[in-house]
Amino acid sequence: MDLIRQFFLEAFPNPQRIDCPGEEIIMALAGEELPPDHPACLHVASCSECFAEFTGCILELEKSKDSNIVKSQDPPPHRGPNWSEIASAVGEEDLLSVAVQRLRERIALYRRRREKQGT
Amino acid sequence: MRKSELHLISENGDTVTPEIAGAVEAAYHWAVSVFPSMDTALLANAAERLARDMEANKGELESPRRYAYAAMHGKVRDLQKSRAANESTMPLHELDRLGVAAISFQDDIERSILFQQLRTKLSDRDRFILMLLTELDAGPQNIARVLGISTEAATKAIQRVRQRLAACLDTAERCSKEKRAEISASKGLTREWI
Numbered sequence: 111m112d113l114i115r116q117f118f119l120e121a122f123p124n125p126q127r128i129d130c131p132g133e134e135i136i137m138a139l140a141g142e143e144l145p146p147d148h149p150a151c152l153h154v155a156s157c158s159e160c161f162a163e164f165t166g167c168i169l170e171l172e173k174s175k176d177s178n179i180v181k182s183q184d185p186p187p188h189r190g191p192n193w194s195e196i197a198s199a200v201g202e203e204d205l206l207s208v209a210v211q212r213l214r215e216r217i218a219l220y221r222r223r224r225e226k227q228g229t
Numbered sequence: 230m231r232k233s234e235l236h237l238i239s240e241n242g243d244t245v246t247p248e249i250a251g252a253v254e255a256a257y258h259w260a261v262s263v264f265p266s267m268d269t270a271l272l273a274n275a276a277e278r279l280a281r282d283m284e285a286n287k288g289e290l291e292s293p294r295r296y297a298y299a300a301m302h303g304k305v306r307d308l309q310k311s312r313a314a315n316e317s318t319m320p321l322h323e324l325d326r327l328g329v330a331a332i333s334f335q336d337d338i339e340r341s342i343l344f345q346q347l348r349t350k351l352s353d354r355d356r357f358i359l360m361l362l363t364e365l366d367a368g369p370q371n372i373a374r375v376l377g378i379s380t381e382a383a384t385k386a387i388q389r390v391r392q393r394l395a396a397c398l399d400t401a402e403r404c405s406k407e408k409r410a411e412i413s414a415s416k417g418l419t420r421e422w423i
Binding site: 116119145 | 262
């Protein structure tokens with residue numbers, strides 16, 4: 111175990127919880143949301159019980175951040191099927207014919223646009 | 230770690246209230262993370278007993294989360310003490326063979342001196358900086374923002390904390406050597422044993 115962490119956890123016992131801030135304040139400190147002059151900042155480094163809660167809050171915040179990152183990595187919703195979905199939905203031969211058909215449609219569309227621009 | 234690793238039930242076998250379950254799980258994960266040398270099965274047992282006790286006395290709990298952290302910390306201390314007690318009941322030659330006695334004995338002395346030094350040599354502000362450095366991986370800019378000072382001043386403050394910390398470590402090492410020598414002489418133990 112980290113010696114410095116052990117120091118904070120053992121050296122300042124305060125079982126009566128004298129002058130301890132509320133849980134939400136310790137959570138705010140772990141999230142670096144407290145103003146610099148907030149008294150809880152110095153208290154946590156002088157109270158083993160609050161330090162234990164503080165380290166727990168950091169863990170909880172890290173876990174919630176990790177779960178948010180995982181969620182944000184999900185692909186965004188899209189309207190039409192993408193190529194991998196088409197590939198999983200149809201066989202290889204069907205996939206080829208679908209691809210060729212799409213290419214033909216695009217070429218035809220392109221030609222029509224060019225003809226319109228020419229006239 | 231998944232929630233399913235803890236089986237949190239009351240004395241009657243019913244699931245504990247979500248507030249108590251959340252508090253105990255958070256405290257359990259904290260203990261596993263902060264005390265990696267502890268047996269997780271023992272910690273899980275302690276957490277499950279804690280949840281059972283909390284559920285039985287839920288009317289008296291002001292803050293389940295706060296109670297769970299304090300109780301879990303207390304249970305870890307008890308487990309550490311009982312482990313140390315088990316070690317001390319082993320014969321000295323057996324401990325020597327395992328290399329347990331020399332290491333833990335030396336560590337105990339050095340650690341207690343170091344903690345004493347840190348308590349007296351570091352101010353409240355120094356300790357807060359140390360806590361930010363070690364727990365939040367804060368750099369000079371973070372510390373400057375949290376303390377409301379310039380980055381330059383924060384850099385100097387960090388430097389001073391490091392110097393004091395180094396001085397405490399040196400003192401602890403020097404004192405522990407002296408104490409070890411005293412104890413070994415007083416007990417008539419050979420230096421090899423230490």
